[in-house]
Amino acid sequence: MTLTDWFNKRKMQQIAARDNDVHIDDSIGKLWTLCYNCSSQLPKKDLENNLMVCPNCDYHFRIGARQRIDLISDKDSFCEMYQEIKPCDPLNFVDTQSYPSRQEAAHAKSGLDDAVVVGTCTIEGQKTAIAVMDFEYMGGSMGSVVGEKITRILEYALLNKLPSIVFTASGGARMQESALSLMQMAKTSCIVAKLNEAKLLYITVLTEPTFGGVTASFGTIGDIIIAEKGARIGFAGRRVIEQTIRQKLPADFQTAEYLLKCGQIDFIVERKDMKEKLSKLIYLHTKK
Amino acid sequence: MKEENKKVQILEFEKPIYKIQDKIEELKKTSADTNINYDSEIKKLEEQTKIYKKELYQKLEPYQKLQIARHPQRPNFMDYVHFICEDFIELHGDRHGFDDKAIIGGVASIEGRAVMLIGTMKGKSTKENLECNFGMPQPQGYRKALRLFEHANRFNLPIITLIDTMGAYPGMMAEETGQGEAIATNLKEMAKLEVPTIAVVTGEGCSGGALGLAVSNKVMILEHAYYTVISPEGCASILWKDSSMARVATDALKITGDDLLQYGIVDEVIKEPTGGAHYNAQEMAQNLKKSLVESLKEFEGMSPEELRNQRYSKFRAMGVFAQ
Numbered sequence: 001m002t003l004t005d006w007f008n009k010r011k012m013q014q015i016a017a018r019d020n021d022v023h024i025d026d027s028i029g030k031l032w033t034l035c036y037n038c039s040s041q042l043p044k045k046d047l048e049n050n051l052m053v054c055p056n057c058d059y060h061f062r063i064g065a066r067q068r069i070d071l072i073s074d075k076d077s078f079c080e081m082y083q084e085i086k087p088c089d090p091l092n093f094v095d096t097q098s099y100p101s102r103q104e105a106a107h108a109k110s111g112l113d114d115a116v117v118v119g120t121c122t123i124e125g126q127k128t129a130i131a132v133m134d135f136e137y138m139g140g141s142m143g144s145v146v147g148e149k150i151t152r153i154l155e156y157a158l159l160n161k162l163p164s165i166v167f168t169a170s171g172g173a174r175m176q177e178s179a180l181s182l183m184q185m186a187k188t189s190c191i192v193a194k195l196n197e198a199k200l201l202y203i204t205v206l207t208e209p210t211f212g213g214v215t216a217s218f219g220t221i222g223d224i225i226i227a228e229k230g231a232r233i234g235f236a237g238r239r240v241i242e243q244t245i246r247q248k249l250p251a252d253f254q255t256a257e258y259l260l261k262c263g264q265i266d267f268i269v270e271r272k273d274m275k276e277k278l279s280k281l282i283y284l285h286t287k288k
Numbered sequence: 289m290k291e292e293n294k295k296v297q298i299l300e301f302e303k304p305i306y307k308i309q310d311k312i313e314e315l316k317k318t319s320a321d322t323n324i325n326y327d328s329e330i331k332k333l334e335e336q337t338k339i340y341k342k343e344l345y346q347k348l349e350p351y352q353k354l355q356i357a358r359h360p361q362r363p364n365f366m367d368y369v370h371f372i373c374e375d376f377i378e379l380h381g382d383r384h385g386f387d388d389k390a391i392i393g394g395v396a397s398i399e400g401r402a403v404m405l406i407g408t409m410k411g412k413s414t415k416e417n418l419e420c421n422f423g424m425p426q427p428q429g430y431r432k433a434l435r436l437f438e439h440a441n442r443f444n445l446p447i448i449t450l451i452d453t454m455g456a457y458p459g460m461m462a463e464e465t466g467q468g469e470a471i472a473t474n475l476k477e478m479a480k481l482e483v484p485t486i487a488v489v490t491g492e493g494c495s496g497g498a499l500g501l502a503v504s505n506k507v508m509i510l511e512h513a514y515y516t517v518i519s520p521e522g523c524a525s526i527l528w529k530d531s532s533m534a535r536v537a538t539d540a541l542k543i544t545g546d547d548l549l550q551y552g553i554v555d556e557v558i559k560e561p562t563g564g565a566h567y568n569a570q571e572m573a574q575n576l577k578k579s580l581v582e583s584l585k586e587f588e589g590m591s592p593e594e595l596r597n598q599r600y601s602k603f604r605a606m607g608v609f610a611q
């Protein structure tokens with residue numbers, strides 16, 4: 001084994017060790033963050049100045065919807081829409097907590113009313129409809145609000161003949177809404193069918209992590225499917241698969257890089273290049 | 289397929305009924321052996337059984353229905369083909385190197401109407417189940433279904449899908465070949481179809497794996513079948529961190545036909561024989577056939593555009609939120 005092999009192996013093991021429900025460890029303090037990947041202690045400021053990408057190993061930390069929008073849209077061009085759509089509790093769902101209390105906690109954690117922010121912006125001057133999911137709100141799970149807001153912004157794109165981009169980040173279904181959550185997969189896929197027929201560009205950017213219902217609906221039916229570097233993407237969770245097939249999966253299984261090899265995505269983009277890549281794609285598909 | 293000779297496997301909650309029935313048999317035997325007349329006792333017990341049965345099966349808890357939906361002898365896709373179709377010609381393969389046996393499809397005739405009939409297939413023995421992967425499709429299964437949807441669309445055949453699956457298969461090849469994409473593409477392409485599409489959840493309707501065949505003009509469910517975003521066991525282990533809470537999760541997820549009707553997720557609940565479909569596959573199939581034929585009539589004469597609009601509006605309206 002060469003030293004490079006050893007480093008690669010260690011890196012893959014570290015990727016594998018990351019868990020679906022890991023969250024940024026605040027206990028280290030407000031000034032330092034531990035990189036999951038290379039375990040280096042990073043001054044938070046350095047990390048923020050580097051778009052939340054580890055300067056040592058290029059590991060892309062998850063970012064929130066607002067931060068994502070700032071990174072890809074022209075300054076002050078984002079115009080949020082459909083904020084009035086808010087979650088309720090149609091099933092009166094209670095597990096160890098009630099659904100409303102989980103909503104409250106998620107709101108406090110993320111500052112959002114649900115797991116997606118939608119609106120229009122310009123990307124290097126090109127008007128675009130965008131939807132950006134936020135993992136901090138209940139793991140980016142898709143309930144009625146996520147489904148409705150995504151459908152509305154794509155309807156807006158259809159009506160106004162705009163290109164559209166959806167950034168996904170989701171653990172899957174919003175179990176507290178059961179079959180209503182499942183139906184959001186159908187609803188969002190139906191509007192994409194209309195975009196297809198209208199020949200309007202629909203791009204999806206899969207970011208860390210994208211699983212379950214989002215992978216099996218609007219996430220993977222983009223005209224172009226992009227993955228952000230290092231993102232884990234899949235239908236079933238790693239543990240479920242390992243339990244089913246009773247064998248260990250490769251360390252890099254379900255990473256963006258693995259899926260690229262499997263032909264499941266068009267290409268991988270680093271965060272710093274995201275805006276430029278999106279802008280070029282829109283330009284190449286819409287110039288006359 | 290012939291179930292008459294096979295003994296029905298009794299579920300735990302049904303055992304009290306069978307205890308009374310055993311007692312009746314015992315009395316009858318004693319009566320014959322000893323010439324003592326137990327008729328009045330027997331009659332009383334038979335009355336009791338009848339009342340008890342009625343009460344039990346009318347007020348099944350969701351968790352009990354779940355057991356019926358998963359009953360190993362529940363009629364499967366090929367049983368329904370046998371009882372419902374005058375003709376069925378199976379069409380194999382996804383045309384990209386694979387024929388997933390967890391999804392079966394073909395052209396069929398139902399009361400003289402030509403249709404495309406597609407469904408998930410569960411086996412009744414270990415051997416059968418290994419062949420059809422316990423009814424859990426690979427991406428290639430969804431792609432075979434899509435090919436058949438498109439075929440039906442070209443030849444103006446209404447599409448009937450029968451769904452009974454624990455979900456799409458969570459395997460390595462499934463991920464590598466795009467399980468998510470295969471399901472998503474079906475959702476999107478089903479929206480575009482120009483023929484009537486009717487889906488029936490006949491047993492388990494679990495998550496995206498079920499929905500991948502069910503973006504249809506009309507969605508029906510059998511009385512004891514269930515339709516959910518995640519299995520109650522999966523939900524219990526994620527939310528309660530305890531899979532033994534499955535019974536509580538089953539209630540919370542509101543997975544029964546009546547619940548789904550209320551939320552507009554299904555359009556019709558099809559009655560099952562007393563005790564569940566496995567007690568009388570033929571009767572079940574007749575009920576199903578009747579609903580299918582009536583549903584086909586509902587969409588007769590609708591233009592492709594009307595069919596698409598009806599389907600689109602139906603799914604567009606799904607979801608509950610405040611604004």
Ligand SMILES: [Zn+2]
Pocket residue numbers: 035036037038039040054055056057058059
């Ligand atoms: Zn690092």
